[in-house]
Amino acid sequence: MIKLYNHEISGNCYKVQLMLSLLGLEYELVRVDLMKGEHRTPEFLQINPFGQIPVLTDGDIALQDAQAILVYLARRYGNEDWLPLDAEPMSRIMRWLSTATGEIRQGPESARLYHLLQVQSINIETATKKSENILKILDQHLAENNWLALGRPTIADIACFPYVVLAPDGKISLYPYTNVRAWIERIKNLPGFVGMVGIK
Numbered sequence: 001m002i003k004l005y006n007h008e009i010s011g012n013c014y015k016v017q018l019m020l021s022l023l024g025l026e027y028e029l030v031r032v033d034l035m036k037g038e039h040r041t042p043e044f045l046q047i048n049p050f051g052q053i054p055v056l057t058d059g060d061i062a063l064q065d066a067q068a069i070l071v072y073l074a075r076r077y078g079n080e081d082w083l084p085l086d087a088e089p090m091s092r093i094m095r096w097l098s099t100a101t102g103e104i105r106q107g108p109e110s111a112r113l114y115h116l117l118q119v120q121s122i123n124i125e126t127a128t129k130k131s132e133n134i135l136k137i138l139d140q141h142l143a144e145n146n147w148l149a150l151g152r153p154t155i156a157d158i159a160c161f162p163y164v165v166l167a168p169d170g171k172i173s174l175y176p177y178t179n180v181r182a183w184i185e186r187i188k189n190l191p192g193f194v195g196m197v198g199i200k
Ligand SMILES: N[C@@H](CCC(=O)N[C@@H](CS)C(=O)NCC(=O)O)C(=O)O
Pocket: 010, 011, 012, 013, 034, 039, 051, 052, 053, 054, 064, 065, 066, 067, 101
């Protein structure tokens, strides 16, 4: 049985849950209470020394990092559609997995942490500026493409979706980004789509 170590307000956990659901897989959610520090217990550090969720276990395998887990699920349970192995399409997908952990994490993910969870160490001016910058780039890219990496949904879309759609939690309006909003609707219409707190 697949288990996802999860917290309901985590967009990084949600991207894994969304992929599991789109693939029609059965899984069990194991709640890790971040507020109580359950991610820092010796038991949890054994499955992820980084002290972070998500972690996915599949039998004896324990995997860490949302992007790495998306790669595993796509290759283990998906078909070529979600993550093809040919050099060029694979590279196009990797580019957006990097964007999810780079520009999107430094932008809308950080702005959300600041406003929703009052993480004061975040420089909110920088996070807001970075959010607007990456949303503008995404909007331009999506003016000519229905999906981020290829002509169909891939794990690139799933990796980037949560913290883009949750940007308003960080007081970043999505109103100016018409093409981003249309892409969000396309993702919400995928068979098997599930939401999370803040995403209907
Ligand atoms: N690169 C990791 C980042 C995961 C991450 O930042 N997880 C957060 C929850 S969304 C967490 O566990 N934070 C607790 C901490 O870092 O102390 C991934 O993509 O999975």
